[in-house]
Amino acid sequence: MKISKLVVITLCSVFLFATACTKKIDVGDFDSAKWIGDQEGCSSQRAEMIQDLIKIKPNLLALYHKSIIEVLGKPEAEELYERSQTYYWYYIDPSPKCDQPSENPRKLSIRFTALGIANEIDIK
Known part of the structure; x- marks a missing residue:
């Protein structure tokens, strides 16, 4: 089966466009596994x-x-x-769902634009 040049060029263009639109994640030596493993901040690892x-x-x-x-x-x-903005919240201190919750737990708040791009990050 012969694949036309137009199909190959179209597929390559779509691939290049898709990979060019994503920003490489560079978080240095941040321990994502440790953060993710401390759901709701219950183990206080996020606070550390x-x-x-x-x-x-x-x-x-x-x-x-x-x-x-x-x-x-x-x-x-x-x-x-x-306007289709989205907020994500992550507990830093133990949340009310934990066995020993914090009285006023801090949260990481991330606001996304309508296009899904993080444009505001706060610790409250």
Whole structure:
């Protein structure tokens, strides 16, 4: 079976476009596995990682939803806001769902644009 040159060129163009649109994830020596393993902050490992998290905050800006999930795991909460913006929340201190919750747990808040790009990252 012969594949036409047009099909090959089209497939190559689609591949190049798709790979060019994703930003490489560079989070330095941040221990994603440790962060992801501490669901809801119940083990207080995330609280111990706060300085590492502050260091990588600039690297998380402009990443897509999928890339954020690769680094930080699935968020503990998410909300669709006006104009198709999305918020992700990750507990840093033990959440109310933990056996020994914090009174006022800190959270990492990430706001995404309608296109799914992280444009605001806060620790509250």
